[in-house]
Amino acid sequence: MTFILGLKMLSKPDTARNGNLIAAAGMVLAIFATIFLYKDSEGNHLHNLIWIFLALAIGTVIGWIMAKRVQMTAMPQMVSFFNGMGGACAAIISIIEYNHLNHVLATTTMTPEMSASYQGKILIILAGLIIGTVSFSGSIIAYGKLEGKIGDFSIKGQQVVNIGLLLAILVSSVLFYLGVINGTFWFYIILLVSVMYGVLFVFPIGGADMPVVISLLNSFTGVAAACGGFLYNNYVMLIGGILVGSAGTILTVSMCKAMNRSLLNVLVGNFGGGTAAASTGSTAGGSTKEITKSDAAILMKYAKKVVIVPGYGLAVAQAQHTCHELETILEESGVEVKYAIHPVAGRMPGHMNVLLAESNVSYDKLIEMEDINPEFATTDVVLVVGANDVVNPAAKTDPSSPIFGMPILEVENAKNVIVMKRSMKAGYAGIDNALFYQPKTYMLFGDAKDTLVKLVNEVKSL
Amino acid sequence: MGILEFISSNIQMIYLVILMIFVGIELISHVPSVLHTPLMSGANAIHGVVIIGAIIVMGQAEGSLSLILGFIAVILGTLNVVGGFVVTDRMLEMFKKKNNGAYISRNLFNIFSDIHIGIEDAF
Numbered sequence: 110m111t112f113i114l115g116l117k118m119l120s121k122p123d124t125a126r127n128g129n130l131i132a133a134a135g136m137v138l139a140i141f142a143t144i145f146l147y148k149d150s151e152g153n154h155l156h157n158l159i160w161i162f163l164a165l166a167i168g169t170v171i172g173w174i175m176a177k178r179v180q181m182t183a184m185p186q187m188v189s190f191f192n193g194m195g196g197a198c199a200a201i202i203s204i205i206e207y208n209h210l211n212h213v214l215a216t217t218t219m220t221p222e223m224s225a226s227y228q229g230k231i232l233i234i235l236a237g238l239i240i241g242t243v244s245f246s247g248s249i250i251a252y253g254k255l256e257g258k259i260g261d262f263s264i265k266g267q268q269v270v271n272i273g274l275l276l277a278i279l280v281s282s283v284l285f286y287l288g289v290i291n292g293t294f295w296f297y298i299i300l301l302v303s304v305m306y307g308v309l310f311v312f313p314i315g316g317a318d319m320p321v322v323i324s325l326l327n328s329f330t331g332v333a334a335a336c337g338g339f340l341y342n343n344y345v346m347l348i349g350g351i352l353v354g355s356a357g358t359i360l361t362v363s364m365c366k367a368m369n370r371s372l373l374n375v376l377v378g379n380f381g382g383g384t385a386a387a388s389t390g391s392t393a394g395g396s397t398k399e400i401t402k403s404d405a406a407i408l409m410k411y412a413k414k415v416v417i418v419p420g421y422g423l424a425v426a427q428a429q430h431t432c433h434e435l436e437t438i439l440e441e442s443g444v445e446v447k448y449a450i451h452p453v454a455g456r457m458p459g460h461m462n463v464l465l466a467e468s469n470v471s472y473d474k475l476i477e478m479e480d481i482n483p484e485f486a487t488t489d490v491v492l493v494v495g496a497n498d499v500v501n502p503a504a505k506t507d508p509s510s511p512i513f514g515m516p517i518l519e520v521e522n523a524k525n526v527i528v529m530k531r532s533m534k535a536g537y538a539g540i541d542n543a544l545f546y547q548p549k550t551y552m553l554f555g556d557a558k559d560t561l562v563k564l565v566n567e568v569k570s571l
Numbered sequence: 572m573g574i575l576e577f578i579s580s581n582i583q584m585i586y587l588v589i590l591m592i593f594v595g596i597e598l599i600s601h602v603p604s605v606l607h608t609p610l611m612s613g614a615n616a617i618h619g620v621v622i623i624g625a626i627i628v629m630g631q632a633e634g635s636l637s638l639i640l641g642f643i644a645v646i647l648g649t650l651n652v653v654g655g656f657v658v659t660d661r662m663l664e665m666f667k668k669k670n671n672g673a674y675i676s677r678n679l680f681n682i683f684s685d686i687h688i689g690i691e692d693a694f
Contacts, residue, residue, distance in 0.1 A: 133652075133656040135655070136616075136617075136619065136652055139620065139623060140622065140626065142625065144626060144630070145629065156673065157630055160638065160641075161630065164641075164642050164645035164646045165645060167646050167649045168649020169653045170615075170650055171650055172649060172650040172651075172654035172657065173657055175658035176654045184612070187658055188612050188655070188658065191615055191616075191650060191658070192615050192618075193652040194647040194648070194652070194654070195615070195619055195647070195648065195651035197644075197650040198621050198625050198644045199621045201644035201647070202624045202625055202644055203626070205632070205637045205640050208634075208637060212680055221670050250671055323611070327618070330618050331617075334619075334624070335622055336589070338624075339584060342584070343623060343624065344587070345620055346583075346620045346621065346623050346624055347585065347591075349590055349618055349619075350620065350621070351588050351591035351592060352591050352594060352614075352616040352617065353591075353614045353615075353617050354618075355591065355596055356596070357614055360610070360614075376666060405625040436589070463662055465625065476580075516578075556675055562675060
């Protein structure tokens with residue numbers, strides 16, 4: 110196999126510092142090695158080279174432009190989108206291979222030996238088709254939801270439908286494999302059901318669960334790619350695919366753990382529906398206090414220690430630079446400023462770190478949840494910027510809350526809490542936040558960026 | 572029967588699958604949660620290897636239907652690869668600007684070199 114050439118190159122990372130670039134270079138090599146060195150069992154080179162290069166060029170240009178132009182805040186949906194493309198690619202390969210196999214079958218007579226490899230191939234093709242398709246349709250829905258183009262949507266008996274679809278896929282695949290049902294028609298039925306499952310599976314999932322879903326779909330696509338590796342006896346595809354598949358699965362599981370939800374729960378698409386029901390039942394009630402910007406400024410300026418809790422609202426408003434500015438000014442007047450980063454803050458783990466790093470916030474100021482929680486007791490002011498569910502004390506106190514058990518930032522231990530929010534609307538989990546009604550909590554309504562700019566000015570003028 | 576024969580004729584690849592699963596698990600357990608987003612993005616780009624399958628399919632395509640489908644598949648696969656790597660690169664670039672960003676890029680570097688080591692082990 111000539112792909113070993115590509116692999117050999119892939120395994121020499123000595124000189125370069127940027128592993129990503131190496132992996133990319135390895136990929137390019139693997140692609141070119143495939144194009145020029147691949148030979149089929151009869152020793153023929155690939156043809157249609159012009160078309161291949163044309164397709165490569167088109168894909169490169171579009172992908173490059175999209176990736177370069179996308180905002181840092183829109184990264185998660187971009188990843189989801191590209192993931193969907195990979196899934197679609199895997200599904201299309203399966204379709205072509207199936208047609209090819211049918212063609213071969215029609216023209217040659219079967220020997221027992223061929224029959225065995227045929228069955229193996231059918232199995233792989235089916236797996237690649239189903240996984241790739243679910244990954245594609247699911248990723249596109251996830252992309253649409255994160256872009257805000259598609260709202261939360263769940264129908265009655267959604268879980269039953271989802272489980273039913275999943276069963277339908279499994280049963281029809283088994284039947285198809287055993288040859289009970291056969292023919293192109295059923296093949297496309299399976300394709301269609303897979304698309305539906307992908308769509309319905311992601312549809313009801315709330316924004317808070319999105320990272321888990323994207324990670325899961327990511328590993329799906331990995332497995333689909335590995336199926337392709339089996340199909341072509343291609344080690345590069347197999348290794349890449351399985352690596353991503355297992356890594357993605359572990360990543361998914363650890364994310365689920367961070368949010369105290371079982372993978373099955375997420376898989377069936379349970380969370381969104383369950384929450385909607387719970388949120389209407391339990392409203393924390395009570396009244397909130399608003400604070401003026403100048404009061405907030407005074408409070409922070411004369412504090413000893415301020416902890417900023419950034420959330421998705423900060424990302425949406427592109428307020429990370431202003432946030433850094435506020436931090437700098439406060440530090441100049443002798444206030445200790447830290448950032449508390451919840452593992453699932455933003456839309457993906459590490460999302461907030463990427464954003465804040467972009468605005469030059471120093472890395473050692475970003476404190477992870479376990480390390481910052483004990484510090485809240487000695488904190489004078491906590492400034493919550495566009496975060497909600499990750500500071501909701503209900504996760505610790507209210508067993509009926511859908512987020513009960515999820516680790517949170519214990520901001521209620523601080524002396525004062527200023528919550529910056531656009532409105533009283535519930536967060537992504539769709540539940541009310543008791544924190545807002547506590548006597549030491551002050552609300553500061555408005556767009557995160559506008560408000561922060563005004564806060565900076567207020568602090569400056571003091 | 573079919574499955575058993577299939578397994579025995581592909582035993583090498585199945586060993587490789589099992590090995591790679593463990594390599595994947597090893598990798599993730601060493602990564603701090605800070606790096607999950609770039610890592611996810613990087614993994615996303617890596618599974619773009621599916622494009623190789625698309626290229627093979629297209630290179631062997633005879634009918635116009637499979638040619639068109641293959642064409643689309645190659646475009647989509649390229650989107651996945653190029654987009655994935657460029658996005659990851661942009662994320663890393665941001666970490667690198669700062670002095671202490673070295674920590675992160677070093678970590679990510681380790682992830683990828685772990686992958687390479689894993690691949691070397693496989694042969």
